[in-house]
Amino acid sequence: MRIELEKRPQVSKLFGFVSPLLALVLTLIAGSIMFALLGKDPVGALDAFFVEPLLEVWSLHELAIKAAPLILIAVGLSVCYRSNNWNIGAEGQFTIGAIAGSILPIVFYDWHSPIVLPLMLIMGATGGALFAAIPALLKAHFNTNEILTSLMLVYIAQLFLDWLIRGAWRDPKGFNFPVSRDFAPEAVLPAIWEESGRAHWAFVLAILAAILIWFMMRYTLKGFEIVVLGQSERAGRFAGFSSRRMIWFSFLLSGALAGLAGICEVSGSIGHLQPAISPGYGFTAIIVAFLGRLNPLGITASGLVLALTYLGGEAAQLSIGVSDKVTRVFQGLLLFFVLSCDTLIFYRIRIVWSRVQAVTGKVAQ
């Protein structure tokens, strides 16, 4: 038995829509097999993982909290990936954004003003963009592989945060715990609807970013430039587009959004800096971007789905006693199935059962 691909004469619109859904279904099937192997009732486990978190208002707020950074980062990454720039270091840009944005509430904690929060957000985005500028500079001018450099910078950013928190920025009143001082109230991102839960304005920012980038991709020359350069650098050059400028543009944009996500997370959800500020948002956002088909509106939906895997992982840990590592497995599986189902958009898949048939096919050629 072998699998053969046959190129479709046209890209399948139907499968463009169906393939992410098919991937979700396949992930659920694989997940239930995994739960069965772990000795848990698959139906009950999937229910605890993916349904129960959606049934209460406060946990919908938690969903929005977890979806916000994923959507913010993934929307930026989608611009990168569409233009064929592989920024894999969003986790590091997220971290540096969080640090840069925290300068005001931690170092200048005596300064109370309504402009503190907007300044923090701007500084966070700037920090993320500057950190993303490193792989961009290296790729644009030294031809260095941006996948590897942006990834190495993740480890560097995390060690830098660790050093800050255990050193200069450690809270003097923190009983020697490695945390910074708590942010003053005016440095905290406010909740959207305080009466019912914790969700804060980062979610609104994420939706705004998604709409803006969607508009840019669809209706502006820049969006066209991104797609053309991504599909063929040569064709882009003939059209007068510069791939070097695109490296800068896509990295700075995605870095700024990742940095914004970082400061929003620290200011809105955590309230201080600590050595671990992200459960891998920067990496999960890569999955979000692909599951959303690199389209900002699709990314908004897929961000919510991936946020649910985090939430479900926490819930399942308590209710059915599976490890929170299951979350990562689900996320990995999902990306696997998304990528394989996307093949259906471009190809028809034929299963050839006998060797003879394949051989006669070759002879006929």
Add this chain to the structure above:
Amino acid sequence: MIFEAILLTVITAATPLVIAAFGELVTERAGVLNLGVEGMMIMGAVGAFAAAQATGSPYIGLLAGIATGAVFSLFFGFLTLTLVTNQVATGLSLTILGLGASGMLGESYVGIPGIKVPQVYIPYLSEIPFIGPVLFHQDLVFYLSIVLVIGINWFLFKSRSGLKLRAIGDNHGSAHALGIDVIRTRYLAVMFGGACAGLAGAQLSLVYTPQWVENMAAGRGWIALALVVFASWRPWRVLAGGYLFGAVSIGQLHAQAFGIGIPSQFLSMLPYAATIVVLIIISHNRRTTLINTPASLGKAFVPDR
């Protein structure tokens, strides 16, 4: 004596890097870019640790590490070779999946003392002053790494199959037209890469620090990928580069122990920073990198039937 001891630890630190990089080198020479090294490595580490615990034998552990890496790489092979998915994204998903699955599988092994692969004295040779203890009193995995570099170099540049593999990496269309089975060769190359990454992971959990710690690969898989670029796809240069990186990471550990006044976090950044610096130096000459990179690297191949 101290110098000798440091050299020994450098070799132990470099061995997983070079072994994983050897595997990736063969994969990339066949034109496939597998970014899942980190994931295959960590799966190899947990597979090896589990098998060694179950059987009590570190050697069965090593074999299990190799097998785990090879089998895990088949996920990647199926997606990129049969379903022609994007190699970059698929490799990343392999890493994400590997980190999650290894964390889950290894949960019950956290804190359990590991089984160390014993060191092998090579009679007479290990008695040579200085060189003896460093080169001939090592664990099995180190000897394997030396066998691998010699074997891979011979295979790639002296054997007929190696020529075919390189041809596929340089131009899969022409290789296919000449009747070479591109897909099958690439499957084998991917599995070889997975087996090597698995062995590298096994070295981590059975030799380097004989225990299981979540995420214990700590970016070594990515450094191995950088080593392949550094070495411009040549096995002996991988070995040289690997020892350089081993020296950097051991050097920073010793510097931390001596307390030289630089915060430990900055010293821990050194291997990663060194990777970036080395990549800049190597890549900066666009012409030479273009000549050395396998031309089909990362490109999907669909045979026209």
